[in-house]
Amino acid sequence: MVGGVHSEETTPPIAQGVPLHLEPLAFEPEALEPYIDAQTMRLHYEVHHAAYLNRLQAALREGNLRAANAFSLIRGLKHPPASVTPELQTSLRQNGGGHVNHTIFWRILTPPGKSPQGPQGRLAEAIQKEYGSLDTFKSVFAAAAMKRFGSGWAWLSVREDGKLIVTSTPDQDNPAMCGLVPDEECGLPILGLDVWEHAYYLKYQNRRQDYVSAWWNVVNWTRVERNFAVVTAR
Amino acid sequence: MNRRSFLVAGGAAVAGSVLPSPLHAAAAFPLELGKLPYAPEALEPHIDAQTMTIHHDKHHAAYVTNLNKALDAAKVSGKDALTLIKDLSALPADAQTAVRNNGGGHVNHTLFWSWMAPAGSGAKGPEGKLGAAIQSTFSSVDDFKKLFGEAATKRFGSGWAWLVVKADGKLAVTSTPNQDNPWMKGIVPDSDLGTPILGLDVWEHAYYLKYQNKRPDYITAWWNVVNWAEVAKGYAAAAA
Ligand SMILES: [Fe+2]
Numbered sequence: 001m002v003g004g005v006h007s008e009e010t011t012p013p014i015a016q017g018v019p020l021h022l023e024p025l026a027f028e029p030e031a032l033e034p035y036i037d038a039q040t041m042r043l044h045y046e047v048h049h050a051a052y053l054n055r056l057q058a059a060l061r062e063g064n065l066r067a068a069n070a071f072s073l074i075r076g077l078k079h080p081p082a083s084v085t086p087e088l089q090t091s092l093r094q095n096g097g098g099h100v101n102h103t104i105f106w107r108i109l110t111p112p113g114k115s116p117q118g119p120q121g122r123l124a125e126a127i128q129k130e131y132g133s134l135d136t137f138k139s140v141f142a143a144a145a146m147k148r149f150g151s152g153w154a155w156l157s158v159r160e161d162g163k164l165i166v167t168s169t170p171d172q173d174n175p176a177m178c179g180l181v182p183d184e185e186c187g188l189p190i191l192g193l194d195v196w197e198h199a200y201y202l203k204y205q206n207r208r209q210d211y212v213s214a215w216w217n218v219v220n221w222t223r224v225e226r227n228f229a230v231v232t233a234r
Numbered sequence: 235m236n237r238r239s240f241l242v243a244g245g246a247a248v249a250g251s252v253l254p255s256p257l258h259a260a261a262a263f264p265l266e267l268g269k270l271p272y273a274p275e276a277l278e279p280h281i282d283a284q285t286m287t288i289h290h291d292k293h294h295a296a297y298v299t300n301l302n303k304a305l306d307a308a309k310v311s312g313k314d315a316l317t318l319i320k321d322l323s324a325l326p327a328d329a330q331t332a333v334r335n336n337g338g339g340h341v342n343h344t345l346f347w348s349w350m351a352p353a354g355s356g357a358k359g360p361e362g363k364l365g366a367a368i369q370s371t372f373s374s375v376d377d378f379k380k381l382f383g384e385a386a387t388k389r390f391g392s393g394w395a396w397l398v399v400k401a402d403g404k405l406a407v408t409s410t411p412n413q414d415n416p417w418m419k420g421i422v423p424d425s426d427l428g429t430p431i432l433g434l435d436v437w438e439h440a441y442y443l444k445y446q447n448k449r450p451d452y453i454t455a456w457w458n459v460v461n462w463a464e465v466a467k468g469y470a471a472a473a474a
């Protein structure tokens with residue numbers, strides 16, 4: 001389906017991969033108002049995200065590389081084929097990361113009121129066990145988002161040993177870029193928050209804290225729960 | 235909010251007041267927020283008043299606040315911001331990152347304001363010794379601008395593009411991530427160390443309200459508000 005709106009059910013979970021195209025949003029750009037404004041959504045999706053994808057495709061062409069799944073591509077970036085120059089590796093990291101991160105981000109957003117207020121099933125238990133409460137988890141996650149200096153992301157991931165971890169990555173790095181992010185921060189992301197200034201500047205300007213607080217209202221916990229189920233089913 | 239109330243609300247300086255030339259004395263980098271050397275709307279239409287107001291009164295102010303907090307926590311005092319960022323390794327280990335980020339932010343923004351002036355208020359390009367040095371290093375002013383513009387465009391994420399005078403007196407175009415500065419020994423690659431005499435903020439906050447994703451348009455517009463007299467002063471001091 002091109003140019004249309006994907007339903008919740010047809011949008012794949014993160015660990016099943018990120019195709020090399022711009023996935024249609026599962027909601028209209030204005031549907032996240034007032035927490036995320038329509039102009040920001042349009043620019044972010046149609047211009048910023050599209051630019052990462054275009055540059056990723058250009059980098060793949062330049063390197064004579066083929067990739068069906070951008071998520072697998074970025075997971076293997078530490079040890080690329082011998083033909084990949086350092087410059088090309090950097091471009092794949094920046095633009096492959098940009099494409100994967102934004103795809104993940106759109107997938108876990110939903111109009112306010114459409115999602116339960118938090119995880120319901122096994123993820124709820126895991127968060128309880130790791131952080132004591134959903135509120136404590138949210139404050140740990142928000143602190144990671146606030147502490148990121150410059151451009152980057154905050155993440156909730158599942159580590160290889162099964163532990164839930166909250167981390168932050170610079171620029172367009174992703175927790176699945178093992179070997180490029182610190183070992184103890186390497187994992188499969190199930191929730192992510194973009195804290196590049198382009199994600200919030202039109203509405204919140206320097207008030208990143210307000211953006212982070214508002215963002216919880218548009219998190220699709222059903223999808224996060226599903227991401228958790230997929231990455232922990234081994 | 236109209237322009238007048240911007241001025242009042244922002245507590246900004248009236249046009250005409252000048253920053254001390256930052257390269258001449260460390261005293262130009264006290265641990266406090268200086269005033270803008272012009273009114274926030276003075277750089278219109280190239281840089282809009284709202285961006286200038288938020289950039290100075292919020293972003294720059296936050297760097298100063300957070301720098302002071304870090305220094306208080308580490309019980310460091312008696313040094314200006316430039317001295318601090320030139321030798322971060324002299325600081326207690328747990329204060330280094332905060333001073334790198336916020337001391338860098340304070341120094342970089344203080345310089346940035348001084349390197350801009352209302353369009354048409356001064357020389358349109360580098361003159362005198364600076365003009366000659368740019369010509370001999372980069373072939374022409376246009377070639378220099380192109381190289382500088384590429385460095386500014388290519389910086390991924392947040393950061394700055396710089397024109398620096400290296401230890402050997404030669405000019406070079408460089409770029410740093412986040413709030414790093416060409417003076418930061420041990421942080422910036424040795425090959426990129428130097429005295430910055432011109433710099434451009436390419437954090438998205440510097441242009442997003444007016445230019446959104448179009449960073450190249452911001453860079454092009456910015457050349458109209460470069461204060462070449464100030465750049466020449468910095469060059470004279472650094473090359474002396
Ligand atoms: Fe489709």
Ligand SMILES: [Fe+2]
Pocket residue numbers: 044048102194196198199
């Ligand atoms: Fe983004």
Ligand SMILES: [Fe+2]
Pocket residue numbers: 289293343435437439440
């Ligand atoms: Fe800035």
